Amino acid sequence: MPEVTLLVLDDDPPPRLGRLTGRARVVHADESTLAGLLPSADVLLVWDFLSDAVRLAWPGEGPRPRWVHTASAGVDRLMCPELAASDTVVTNARGVFDQPIAEYVGALVLAMAKDLPRTLALQSERVWRHRETQRVAGTRACVVGSGPIGRAIAATLKALGITTALVGRTARAGVHGPADLGRLMARADWVVCAAPLTDDTRGMFDARLFGMMQPSARFINVGRGQLVVEDDLAEALAKRWIAGAALDVFEHEPLPAESALWDAPGLIVSPHMSGDIVGWRDELSRQFVEFFEKWESGEPLPNVVDKKRGYVPGH
């Protein structure tokens, strides 16, 4: 009988845990059973990363997992003061989503520049209407969030000829600090949010920032819904403060059918899928098994989250 108990919070099981046979006792939990199972677990894999159950069930004291891994880039849904204060190590899926999300942002930028949503709408009406569209090479982007996802987005936009500035929590080589944000947003054609959700960033994109943007500019959010004051964005679009936006993440997911965002003018709504390419679950599971093998052999874990800051500190 293996000595290690691996607790997995999931709806459907990760595809590669068969590799751990004989090395870990794998126990599956759902939202209702998690609290009861946590004290006996050595490791917790948060596979159902859209759940708030960990934050709600995390024990204040007594036995608890020594290591928690989440199959997501953001850790906002699981973090709570008790987990932050504990000596439990938290790791995330940093690296898996970078390139897919960068491509997704590239798709949105090009689709908006080339007026593709209107082309598709006209096609459905069988209407041939020529328009002039935008050249993206030579435009300017401001990418907020200087982790691997933000950096991958910046690399893709630069490859398309877009002059791109990165904004992070602290200024460093190649990265602007928060003090530059207003100035960079004011001259950007594209503002892309790929920041982690922390107490510092919650609601940062509000009427004040949208008001600084150019009327021809567009806003894209692939971070977390709570980074944006959604009512302020809807108003900025309705009043034509900005020309368009695309949201892949929302304060409430799934976005309720009655939300006014579904038909906000110039807004593209997608269902939190920017990083989810074919094979992504397999890749997330492969990454966890790799980390588990390091943990098992006492090697240092990659992707260790700074629990105070709420993300893996970068370079």
Place this chain on the structure above:
Amino acid sequence: MPEVTLLVLDDDPPPRLGRLTGRARVVHADESTLAGLLPSADVLLVWDFLSDAVRLAWPGEGPRPRWVHTASAGVDRLMCPELAASDTVVTNARGVFDQPIAEYVGALVLAMAKDLPRTLALQSERVWRHRETQRVAGTRACVVGSGPIGRAIAATLKALGITTALVGRTARAGVHGPADLGRLMARADWVVCAAPLTDDTRGMFDARLFGMMQPSARFINVGRGQLVVEDDLAEALAKRWIAGAALDVFEHEPLPAESALWDAPGLIVSPHMSGDIVGWRDELSRQFVEFFEKWESGEPLPNVVDKKRGYVPGH
């Protein structure tokens, strides 16, 4: 009174001809007056490049313009045996459309990979439906047409991490010859047509070539409609021989409202606009004035079309 007569076939006039004041007598023609005005013109600017009037009105013998410039990349609409046999020099707008069309193809590739048309359709129904989408980095493209437009498309696709092969009329460094086309199409995820329309290329994309493609592959045409046998493409889509397509050009333009292509499964229809960015008319006019000044001073003209081949020979 200037000695040079510049005849302009246009619907609305090119924006920069004011620069030629005192240097050319500018005469505007439409489709009905062109034949009568051609014999007295030194230079013909084909500004209305969607018209077939030049081919229909070109004089078999007697006086005619010494130079014809068309504000388009393709010369198929104006070329006729009499013009090809004459000593009239034909130039085109090579260079103006390269980067815009490359971006447009990038937009289509990414939109199809990320399932954007379906996202927009679901949005209009207020339906939240997560899907897994495709990574484009690591996929393969085959770009048919090795002129500046094809090369710009290849550069953009390569910048997105797509392994891209170029196919031209003759094999040379970095360009495959027609003999490789079937093999390259059979393993491509993206087949992009940016070839000139000539007697050799007319109808080249037919059931035989579509039948060679992978069921997961997609076809994009930004060249000329007549390069594709449209019924064969519609059948390839209906029978799921290929996963999707995007046509910006058609055998008959505007595409008639009753055409079955408007709702062919997996087909994106756009109204011949891939190269037409904001400012394109100004850029075309600027290019013509630049060429006119060279012609006036006896310098060699750029972009001279090989009238037998039907395009500007490349490098």
